[in-house]
Amino acid sequence: MISEKINEILVDEFEVDVDVIQPNLNLKDTLNLDSLDYVDLVVIIESNFGVKLVEADFANIQTFQDFYDLLKHKTGQN
Template identity: 65%
Template structure:
């Protein structure tokens, strides 16, 4: 799966699930602040990512995830690990 496909799929479910405008989802924007995430929202985010991409995530995977770009990179690396 290409990075563009990962970004498209991710942005679609972020906008839908977290009810934000598409303009909020910017590559360098802070993920937590932009989506107003709390700890329960992170659980929802993990479940949504796992179901959309067929990958398994752990809490430690999010240690270095600050921006949307970081999230796309995380998903891409997990997808490449199972390919």
């Protein structure tokens, strides 16, 4: 499942407890992401999923679920 893989990556790369990652929580606030962290996140996700992400992809990303849905769409797993 794509959400599980994303969660594993977030736990490993951003050193957060898997229990704080909930679909309805705000991605940026929960992970305490700044602009450099977003760049890291994009690079990590692109290399792990073989997709290309652009700034516009993140325009409507608020929650973890939004992020999961984006990656499902980008990878054709809808």
